[in-house]
Amino acid sequence: MGEKKEYLIKVQGQLIPVTEEVYLAYYRMKRRERHLEEKDIKHGVFYYSALDTKETTGEDGIPDLTSPPIEDFVMDKLIAEKLRQCILQLSQEEQALILTLFFQNKSEHQLAAETGIPRMTIHNRKKRILAQLKKLMEN
Template sequence: MEQKKYTLVVNKKRIPVTKEVYKAYYQHREHEIYEGELYSNNTISLEEAEEKGISLEYIIASRQNSVEDEITQRDMLERLRQCLLLLNEAERQLIIALFYLEKSEHQLAAETGIPRMTIHNRKKRILSQLKKILEK
């Protein structure tokens, strides 16, 4: 039985590729098409806005956070900072590494020598603890 041959067109020439490369290319292409559709569905040109009677001020205002949203967000961040101070140093460092420094559990495991599942379980416990504190 002959295996299927996969090719992609590059500079008007067909080049052979592996099945994995072929699949990755088309998955990426489909994702770009999807993102393009999302963008076009969620944007409006100035001409369209003018035709529909939508003012430029309204468009700008609708894209910005309201003052209330910004105050609420700042308040929540301040509450979270205060809650972080209630954690012990090791717990605080773990949360900072994972969420502020955006390290993965795998990265931390490699850096610290602590098993990834231990890091994962500690993270879950700390997040649960923070949630309880924030809900008070």
């Protein structure tokens, strides 16, 4: 009667002696895990980890919808580079006007006040230069 029951659990392939309390908690947890797996199978739950290979994880196949597609990023870079090349084909005066209006964010009114050139003259030059840039970009 004095013989005490020995409780063992398998850890990394080896049986380890534990207390009755640890043994019961461990197997309660294992049974709960098995119950949840059975429930998932019954309800058709699919885990991306089922797609894991040596090289990739299943989660790698999930698209990142918060980031812009890489194609958009590449296209933006290509267009920006082409625009830069087209701007370099303009005269120094035309480049200065585009730089001031679009890259330094000055308004036509501000530029007119600084240079003494009438605002409508600046506006008409800007329209002509933008039309010229459009043609260069299309080529």
